[in-house]
Amino acid sequence: MPTELEGAVQLRVALKRFAPDLSKETQTEMAAALKTVTTVARGYVPNDGQVLSGWTKNLSGAENLVYRPFPKFNSAAAKAGITYSTSPSKPNKNGFVALARILNKSAAGAIYETAGRANAQGQPTYKPASVVYRTGDGPGDFTIRYYQEKDNSQRKGFNNSLNPNAGKQFIDNLNSTGQLVNARPKGLVGSPGRKLTGRLIFRAWAEDNGRANSAVIKALENASKMFYEHTRRAA
Amino acid sequence: MATDLVVNIASQFLGKKAFSDADKATKKLTGSVKSLGRTLGVSLSAAAVLAYGKASVKAASEDIKAQRLLANTLKNVGLAYAAVDAEGFISKMQSQTGVLDDQLRPAFAQLASVTGSVAKTENLLGLAFDVSSGSGLDYASTIDILSQAYVGNTKGLKQLNLGLTQAEIKAMSFDDLIALLTNRFAGSGKAALDTYIGQMSLLTAASSNASEIIGVSLLGAIDSLTGSDGIANVGTDIENAAKSLSNFIDSVVYLKEQIASIPGAGIVKGAFGLVGNVLGRFSPQRAAELLKEIKGPQPFSQPMTLANQDTGRANLAAQKAAELAAIKRNKELAALAKSQAKSAAATLKSKKEQAALDKATAAGQLALNKGADVFDIEKIQLNAALIGQAEALSKATTGAQILAITNDVQRLKIKQDMLALEDAIASKDVARIESATKQLNEDLKILGTLQSQNFTLLGIKTVLDNLKPKELIDQENLNMALDKIREMLKLLAQAGATPSTKQKSGIPTGDYVAPVVFDPNTSIDAVIEYADAATERATAFAILQEQENYAAYLDLIEFQRKLGDFGGYSSNMNSGAGYGSGKVTVEIIDKTSGLIEVVQTAVQENNRFGNNLNFAGAL
Numbered sequence: 001m002p003t004e005l006e007g008a009v010q011l012r013v014a015l016k017r018f019a020p021d022l023s024k025e026t027q028t029e030m031a032a033a034l035k036t037v038t039t040v041a042r043g044y045v046p047n048d049g050q051v052l053s054g055w056t057k058n059l060s061g062a063e064n065l066v067y068r069p070f071p072k073f074n075s076a077a078a079k080a081g082i083t084y085s086t087s088p089s090k091p092n093k094n095g096f097v098a099l100a101r102i103l104n105k106s107a108a109g110a111i112y113e114t115a116g117r118a119n120a121q122g123q124p125t126y127k128p129a130s131v132v133y134r135t136g137d138g139p140g141d142f143t144i145r146y147y148q149e150k151d152n153s154q155r156k157g158f159n160n161s162l163n164p165n166a167g168k169q170f171i172d173n174l175n176s177t178g179q180l181v182n183a184r185p186k187g188l189v190g191s192p193g194r195k196l197t198g199r200l201i202f203r204a205w206a207e208d209n210g211r212a213n214s215a216v217i218k219a220l221e222n223a224s225k226m227f228y229e230h231t232r233r234a235a
Numbered sequence: 236m237a238t239d240l241v242v243n244i245a246s247q248f249l250g251k252k253a254f255s256d257a258d259k260a261t262k263k264l265t266g267s268v269k270s271l272g273r274t275l276g277v278s279l280s281a282a283a284v285l286a287y288g289k290a291s292v293k294a295a296s297e298d299i300k301a302q303r304l305l306a307n308t309l310k311n312v313g314l315a316y317a318a319v320d321a322e323g324f325i326s327k328m329q330s331q332t333g334v335l336d337d338q339l340r341p342a343f344a345q346l347a348s349v350t351g352s353v354a355k356t357e358n359l360l361g362l363a364f365d366v367s368s369g370s371g372l373d374y375a376s377t378i379d380i381l382s383q384a385y386v387g388n389t390k391g392l393k394q395l396n397l398g399l400t401q402a403e404i405k406a407m408s409f410d411d412l413i414a415l416l417t418n419r420f421a422g423s424g425k426a427a428l429d430t431y432i433g434q435m436s437l438l439t440a441a442s443s444n445a446s447e448i449i450g451v452s453l454l455g456a457i458d459s460l461t462g463s464d465g466i467a468n469v470g471t472d473i474e475n476a477a478k479s480l481s482n483f484i485d486s487v488v489y490l491k492e493q494i495a496s497i498p499g500a501g502i503v504k505g506a507f508g509l510v511g512n513v514l515g516r517f518s519p520q521r522a523a524e525l526l527k528e529i530k531g532p533q534p535f536s537q538p539m540t541l542a543n544q545d546t547g548r549a550n551l552a553a554q555k556a557a558e559l560a561a562i563k564r565n566k567e568l569a570a571l572a573k574s575q576a577k578s579a580a581a582t583l584k585s586k587k588e589q590a591a592l593d594k595a596t597a598a599g600q601l602a603l604n605k606g607a608d609v610f611d612i613e614k615i616q617l618n619a620a621l622i623g624q625a626e627a628l629s630k631a632t633t634g635a636q637i638l639a640i641t642n643d644v645q646r647l648k649i650k651q652d653m654l655a656l657e658d659a660i661a662s663k664d665v666a667r668i669e670s671a672t673k674q675l676n677e678d679l680k681i682l683g684t685l686q687s688q689n690f691t692l693l694g695i696k697t698v699l700d701n702l703k704p705k706e707l708i709d710q711e712n713l714n715m716a717l718d719k720i721r722e723m724l725k726l727l728a729q730a731g732a733t734p735s736t737k738q739k740s741g742i743p744t745g746d747y748v749a750p751v752v753f754d755p756n757t758s759i760d761a762v763i764e765y766a767d768a769a770t771e772r773a774t775a776f777a778i779l780q781e782q783e784n785y786a787a788y789l790d791l792i793e794f795q796r797k798l799g800d801f802g803g804y805s806s807n808m809n810s811g812a813g814y815g816s817g818k819v820t821v822e823i824i825d826k827t828s829g830l831i832e833v834v835q836t837a838v839q840e841n842n843r844f845g846n847n848l849n850f851a852g853a854l
Contacts (some may be wrong), residue, residue: 003244006248095249097246132660216245
């Protein structure tokens with residue numbers, strides 16, 4: 001849960017317009033604080049050889065697919081996807097603007113970040129309804145057959161692999177390279193959700209213990225003070 | 236996806252997007268209201284009149300375009316004769332319902348294309364207004380739904396929340412659906428029109444209609460003014476004319492207000508109204524009517540030419556043909572819908588039966604699982620053997636055995652039930668499956684009861700066996716005692732024992748002190764005397780008995796001495812082989828040579844057949 005600063009967006013606009021040097025200095029100061037977190041987070045990205053080999057191999061004929069295949073893992077791309085931003089974001093649906101952000105942009109990096117936080121044992125296997133059929137005339141000659149409403153249909157939220165343990169094996173492998181960590185600060189009211197749980201940026205943010213957060217806020221406060229002094233002297 | 240993976244730092248609340256949307260919507264609404272106010276306002280400025288004129292021309296031209304498109308569509312579907320009637324219907328419906336002709340024309344064209352009948356189209360347009368008002372859907376969507384439903388696609392009807400399943404809707408014919416919709420949404424349109432919004436929509440429709448009418452007039456004016464100079468040259472004239480018209484309207488309003496402020500102006504006001512009416516009578520329509528009156532009565536609206544007669548006949552024929560084609564198509568669609576409904580009903584029935592079968596099968600499977608848990612083939616075979624044994628024991632079984640046999644019989648019955656249920660499942664007969672399942676469950680319950688009863692009865696039996704009194708003397712014991720006595724007598728005879736010849740006590744057999752019955756007058760002394768006598772007699776008998784016992788003891792000792800040593804003392808008891816005088820002979824027989832031969836033969840045979848008994852060695 002980010003700290004709310006009133007007037008920070010307006011301050012950033014005013015700095016950019018009336019004190020561009022101070023604006024750049026503030027951004028540099030914020031970036032320095034955020035970079036420590038992204039550097040640590042990039043360090044948590046596993047090598048290509050550490051994840052399941054199938055996740056790194058390119059699918060043959062992928063260019064002919066009419067759907068987007070499961071993103072392949074590439075350690076370098078995942079590391080490059082971990083970035084920060086010091087410019088204000090667009091307002092979210094609740095009207096809040098983030099003044100600085102740490103992002104995990106790559107698809108494979110996002111999967112590594114979050115896999116297993118919703119279903120620790122992998123997604124459940126779809127269990128179709130069953131019907132008992134007679135297979136012969138003798139006693140006990142019957143079998144249970146399962147039928148599906150739509151054959152070969154991909155079901156969202158279910159394990160669609162032929163391997164029923166695919167999800168678990170995938171998550172177990174990821175857990176062997178890095179554990180899921182919840183970045184929600186301790187002592188807050190309410191139960192922690194899984195939104196702030198991850199293996200890369202959330203883990204690095206949790207281990208930072210709020211130092212980067214404090215540095216960003218301090219940079220903005222300093223900029224505010226200096227801008228106030230600047231305008232007072234100018235007046 | 237990746238956008239969710241963000242750690243937001245130091246945020247600021249700038250207000251919700253919904254607030255800005257609402258703000259925009261309010262501004263837009265305010266603008267619309269102002270626009271409407273300007274349109275309907277009395278004091279129109281020159282600019283407003285000019286803008287209104289432009290908008291009217293645009294609306295009129297679009298209206299003409301839409302009319303021609305509709306006419307073309309009707310022509311293409313063989314309903315060209317109905318173009319004029321359709322326009323009349325649309326105009327009337329617009330004024331009654333507030334639905335603009337911009338919406339009604341495409342709707343008319345769409346329904347006419349689907350139904351091929353003007354009458355049907357008009358009915359559906361009216362129904363769509365009610366449905367649209369009642370369901371909250373917009374008019375165009377409602378028309379879409381109805382036109383799709385006409386050709387059997389009832390998917391859209393789900394949006395109307397009719398309270399029926401998709402299968403039920405599919406099973407209905409289009410006429411049934413129309414009846415249902417008419418019944419469900421009857422009066423909705425009228426109720427909607429009674430509201431403020433309904434009145435506003437009527438007003439809007441009227442305003443739009445007026446705009447189009449004025450636009451048509453302006454287009455006519457432009458057409459007459461254009462001549463050979465072109466439209467561009469008459470723009471100034473139109474603007475001037477519009478300004479003059481605006482000034483004229485303002486002046487008339489001002490004049491009306493001033494007249495109203497004069498005392499006793501009622502008569503003048505009435506006169507003004509008369510003037511207004513007179514002016515109103517000189518509208519283009521009125522002028523046309525007057526011109527017609529001046530020209531005199533005309534027998535036919537169209538000149539009596541051969542071509543027009545042919546056109547009239549052709550229209551009539553086309554109308555008849557179109558209606559017949561529409562009826563035919565309707566019948567075909569009805570047949571198709573009936574077929575689809577039948578198919579849907581069959582599918583529904585099949586699904587229900589399948590569901591019932593699945594349910595019964597699941598219950599049967601559950602019962603089978605229960606039965607399989609209980610059923611154990613080895614146990615059944617063992618119990619069958621026990622039953623055979625029990626029969627072999629010629630029905631002489633205990634209660635516990637009977638209980639065990641009953642358990643086994645019940646298990647066999649469960650096995651039979653399971654087989655019957657399997658057969659029922661294979662036959663897919665729901666009633667049979669349910670019956671077999673019920674029977675299996677009942678027998679399983681009975682078995683469960685028997686098994687729990689088994690422990691109880693066995694426990695009771697054990698307790699009863701422990702509590703049962705032992706018979707001290709029965710016939711068997713007596714026989715055994717008699718046999719022992721006979722054996723002893725036989726031994727005695729073999730030992731040559733003779734009965735004792737010693738003197739007896741001399742007491743005569745049956746001798747005793749006879750009991751005396753005392754009467755009440757008997758003295759105490761007599762009683763005491765009798766008691767003393769009886770005591771003396773008993774003492775004498777006791778002494779005699781002891782003497783007899785002693786003599787018998789002596790006889791027994793003598794008898795033992797004659798039989799041999801029975802454990803007592805003897806002079807040679809510690810000599811020889813121990814007790815008695817028997818001789819023990821130990822004979823040693825040497826048969827070791829034969830044993831060696833047997834062993835040797837066995838070793839040789841083993842070696843011969845490859846069973847080497849020797850150690851093979853090791854690396």
